[in-house]
Amino acid sequence: MKLLLASALLAAVTADRADDLVSSMTLEEKISYLGGRGMGTYPEDGWYVGTVYALDRLDIPALLYNDGPQGFRDDARPGTTTAFPSGLNIAATWDTEMAALWGDKMGKEFFDKGANVMLGPGLNVARVPVNGRNFEYMSGEDPVLGATLVPHVIEKAQAHKILANAKHWVNNNQETNRGSMSSNVDERTRYEMYYPPFQAAIDAGVGSFMCSYNKINHVYSCENPETLLTDLKGNMGFEGYVMSDWGATHSPSLMEGLDQEMADSDFMNFDNLKDMPIENIDASVKRILKPFIDVGAFDITENEQADRSIYNNVTNDEHFQAARTIAANSHVLLKNDNDVLPLGADFWNSDINVAMFGTQAASPAIGGQGSGRVDAAWTPSPLDTFKARAAGGDYGADSDKVSYYGDPMSDDDIAEMKDAAEAADVCFFWLSTMSGEGGDRDSLSLDNDVHVASVAEHCKKSVVVVTTPGAALLPWSDAVDAILVNFMPGCASAFATMDVVLGDVNPSGKLPITFPATENQEGFTEIQYPGLDDAENVTYTEGWSFGYRFYHQHQENPNFFFGEGLSYTTFDLIKATVSGQSIKVGLKNSGKATGSAVPQLYLQMPEECDEPLWMLKKFAKVSIDAGEETIVEFDLTDRDLSIWDVDNDVFEKCTGDATVRISFSANFNDDGSYIEKELTIV
Ligand SMILES: *[C@@H]1O[C@H](CO)[C@@H](O)[C@H](O)[C@H]1NC(C)=O
Ligand SMILES: *[C@@H]1O[C@H](CO)[C@@H](O)[C@H](O)[C@H]1NC(C)=O
Secondary structure (H helix, E strand, O other): OHHHHHHHHHHHHHHHHHHHHHHOOOHHHHHHOOEOOOOOOOOOOOOOOEEEOOEHHHOEOOEEEEOOEOEOOOOOOOOOEOOOOOHHHHHHHOOHHHHHHHHHHHHHHHHHOOOOEEOOOEOOOOOOOOOOOHHHEOOOOOHHHHHHHHHHHHHHHHOOOOEEEEEEEOOOOOOOOOOOOEEEOOHHHHHHHHOHHHHHHHHOOOOEEEEOOOEEOOEEHHHOHHHHHHHHHHHOOOOOEEEEOOOOOOOOOHHHOOOEEOOOOOOOOHHHHOOOOHHHHHHHHHHHHHHHHHHOOOOOOHHHHHOOOOOOOOOOHHHHHHHHHHHHHHOEEEEEHHHOOOOOOOHHHOOOOEEEEOHHHOOOOOOOEOOOOOOEOOOOOHHHHHHHHHHOOOOOOOOOOEEEOOOOOOHHHHHHHHHHHHHOOEEEEEEEOOOEOOEOOOOOOOOOOOOHHHHHOOOOOEEEEEEOOOOOOOOOHHHOOEEEEOOOOOOOHHHHHHHHHHOOOOOOOOOOOOEOOOOOOOOOOOOOOOOHHHHOEEEOOOOOOOOHHHHHHHOOOOOEOOOOOEOOOOEEEEEEEEEOOEEEEEEEEOOOOOEEEOOEEEEEOOHHHOOOOOEEEEEOOEEEOOOOEEEEEEEOOOHHHEEEEOOOOEEEEOOEEEEEEEEOOOOOOOOOOEEEEEEEEO
């Protein structure tokens, strides 16, 4: 009660303070907040990607924005920040603790670099598997996955007196023609499939949003009154401010819901805005200032401020170790025939010979390209990490237990590689592909993987490690013993993979996106992707039916389903009981190692709700000791049991007979892979 009162009081005080500041400003000062001052203009020899100058007269510090969603990108001083695992890796952890750790460490680095807005996290729900930016997004292909994880990132990052930024609002689901295309998507699909992670960020108090390059229903995102005013600031209750993506402003869009143009003020400038209604100008300035006041960004002590600088080197061993922990927990073990993994703690003590294939072993890709890129201070390679471990020495120690045949992996080398494979006790194939902002992937194939199956045939044990910005085709799956996927795993990935293959970390990551068996297995037609007429119109005719929901609806099998991922132990679903909207699930660790299970609750709405597909509604990550049992309780909220009512603009509980399935993935094909229960919604 006291606490509630105190926070209500605080909210009132910060609102008053924002009002006071606004009312003390001249019109010119007010409008100076509604557009940026260019990239890299502050400090002169330094580098922030977005700036609004300080207003010394009122003691308001400069607003300093920086990329990006997987760490602080400092192009001028590469190697001074931590290249954290990507947003998609956070989705792959299915773990709120990992989301919190990521938000905490990234927030600290942004603060120490002197910035006060972190341009992340990325929250878009993955629609097409080839989207070049899927790696940046922490929702994977499911709104509930993103919505469950994102509050932990926002709360931890903003505790460092900086703002987080929810992006890219909205339906920026492809990079192809992103600056001209229109995502044509109906209201119900937007609210049910694409908005929930953004709503969760709002509910967690996120201070800022970034509107996207694309159009939604033929109107540019940053001048779209339906998505900005009716949806975001209206129905969804967002009280912070909306900045445009860099160059995504096309008009002085104050009245359409844009608060701030970035990075310049080509449209949102004094000449264009001075005659607009002062209430709207004041409201936008207040929306901008209040979140900074709320998180304490305008109350940094002189001592604190003295330690903050763009010139700082803010990475350190603690942050490297955090990146390692997150990366290890995001590894998804898709296959492990004959329990070839883990190799075991004593592995390197024995007289063994490991052969490594693929250039990724020596010069690893660790993050996607574009504004979300981070140049790591140190990127240990798998090759040198394994060698050092084999030698029992520090990084740099050599060992003849590990040999490398990766460069180049061409037809000429095949005979040599087969010999090496035969001589090795274990073969490791390090495969990767890359993507980035501004373009989609040409295909889901990995680079240079044509010889994997023919070489693996000669191996006693074969392990493939896949580094990918999204879904990937794994045509050699049947020919290898073990497959580990680590997405865009960040600077510490070699250590993290080592932790997993030795068994120091029991893998508990699950796929946040379905891995198709073939290119475009979902059969996107041109009208859906990349769009008709030079991709001007991209129409979301599939509604909810993308990702695992598509495979369910069409009874097709992908290569690996959303939610799949093995452990070094096994888990059983013992039973489930339903009481009202609460479902209790009994789980048992039926194997020999401690491990974390991720029970998932999928719900099929009553028929009359016109939402026929299984939808993830809840999940949990629970550590269980070998042989032990535990009970997980899922409490479905009314919102979980609701559909978007387009007539009344609210989520309406949909009553009737629903069905729930508790499982360890969206793959319902195997016998005993789920428990099904009826649930009556009243
Ligand atoms: C920043 O600090 C890290 C950790 O101490 C160090 O490894 C790295 O070399 C430093 N970066 C630069 C550019 O000096
Ligand atoms: C895209 O759709 C809009 C609205 O239906 C239409 O006016 C426009 O001509 C379409 N664009 C193209 C290139 O067909």
